[in-house]
Amino acid sequence: MADPTVAGYAEALFAVAAAEGNPAAVEDELFQFAQALRSNDELRSTLADQGVPASRRQQVVEDLLDEKASATTSALVSMVVGAGRAAELPAIVDAMVQLGAASRNKAVATVRSAVDLTVEQRDRLVAAINTRTGREVEVKVVIDPSVLGGVVTEIGDDIIDGSVRRRLNQLRESFR
Amino acid sequence: MRIRWNRLLAATLLALVGVLAFAGPAQASGESVGACMAHLLEHEAHGELDEHLLHDEAVQEELEKCFEAPNPIIPEVNEIVWGGAAFLILFVLMVKKGFPAVKGAMDARAERIRSDLDAADQARADAQALQADYEARLADAKSEAARLIDEARGAADELKVDLAARAEADIAEMRTRAAADIESQKAQAIADLRAEVAGIALGAAERVVQSALDAEVQGRLIDAYIDEVASSDG
Numbered sequence: 001m002a003d004p005t006v007a008g009y010a011e012a013l014f015a016v017a018a019a020e021g022n023p024a025a026v027e028d029e030l031f032q033f034a035q036a037l038r039s040n041d042e043l044r045s046t047l048a049d050q051g052v053p054a055s056r057r058q059q060v061v062e063d064l065l066d067e068k069a070s071a072t073t074s075a076l077v078s079m080v081v082g083a084g085r086a087a088e089l090p091a092i093v094d095a096m097v098q099l100g101a102a103s104r105n106k107a108v109a110t111v112r113s114a115v116d117l118t119v120e121q122r123d124r125l126v127a128a129i130n131t132r133t134g135r136e137v138e139v140k141v142v143i144d145p146s147v148l149g150g151v152v153t154e155i156g157d158d159i160i161d162g163s164v165r166r167r168l169n170q171l172r173e174s175f176r
Numbered sequence: 177m178r179i180r181w182n183r184l185l186a187a188t189l190l191a192l193v194g195v196l197a198f199a200g201p202a203q204a205s206g207e208s209v210g211a212c213m214a215h216l217l218e219h220e221a222h223g224e225l226d227e228h229l230l231h232d233e234a235v236q237e238e239l240e241k242c243f244e245a246p247n248p249i250i251p252e253v254n255e256i257v258w259g260g261a262a263f264l265i266l267f268v269l270m271v272k273k274g275f276p277a278v279k280g281a282m283d284a285r286a287e288r289i290r291s292d293l294d295a296a297d298q299a300r301a302d303a304q305a306l307q308a309d310y311e312a313r314l315a316d317a318k319s320e321a322a323r324l325i326d327e328a329r330g331a332a333d334e335l336k337v338d339l340a341a342r343a344e345a346d347i348a349e350m351r352t353r354a355a356a357d358i359e360s361q362k363a364q365a366i367a368d369l370r371a372e373v374a375g376i377a378l379g380a381a382e383r384v385v386q387s388a389l390d391a392e393v394q395g396r397l398i399d400a401y402i403d404e405v406a407s408s409d410g
Contacts, residue, residue, distance in 0.1 A: 113394075113398065115395075115398075118395075121395075121399070124406070125401075128406035132405055148382070149385070149389045150398065151401040151402075153405070162400075162401035164385055164389070171378060175374030
């Protein structure tokens, strides 16, 4: 959280979510939107384009999140985009998620998988990571087709890579 | 030379005989002829001169003798005196003045000739010395030229050897480098080919894996991952 601007926006989003009474749900919705923004270059460039009027960009956000996210989430994203910080939105959301987890004395584990995990799989994975790391974690699942199969877990600087992509890369290296 | 001296002697004797044989009438002064005649007449007349005496044949013969030329060899006494005095004067003058002058001139000439000869000898000696010097210099120059030629030849030989060695070293280096390049290119080609084959194989493998990764397989992979994380203690 080196960038004070990112930190400031993250704290503001976290405070609003907490004030609205459903911070975990807002965090999840913001996290999913940030991942979508990361994977979609066209959407990211459109929302970050200062040549497009702020009202137009906010209208795009509202159209995207209408009936798919809570009003709080939509309002927060619209606020950040209207402020011209759409490019920094993924980093702001990551910092907010870290703040929320820290407020609950937990760490954030970002789990990337080609398919979504079932609830049972999430619970088992949380328990396994808790056992392995010795601390409480919250799992944020990111659907990433490039993983092909399996799971990649990132906890801070630690990475637990059990993906098919890694095995293919190992096979590629063995050919050299 | 001998014939010339003989001819000169003969001419001198002929001239002397001519003078003695063909003595002309006396060219003596009037005083001598007059004195002869006066003395003869006075002697014949005994103090009394008449006209018969002059017609006397004996007297006439005696008078004619007064007109005869004096001896061409023996001069008159006065001539001898004057001539001797003149000769003496001239001799003395010659001895006192002329001879020293001539001697001085001759000495000066001899000295000049001697000095000229000495100068010529000196000049010849100088010329010989100069010639010797030139010859020595020429010899030095020749030896220096020969030395320079030898040095140049030696340097050329060294340069030739050096260039040959350098060329051989360059050729060897170029061969080594070419061999290394060939090996490198060969290794690179093999690596590229291997990477390309690996890429093709991996692409095919990835497509096969993707087609095989259905929901059931994905679920098993996730379960296996969870079990692996749970089994490891970090």
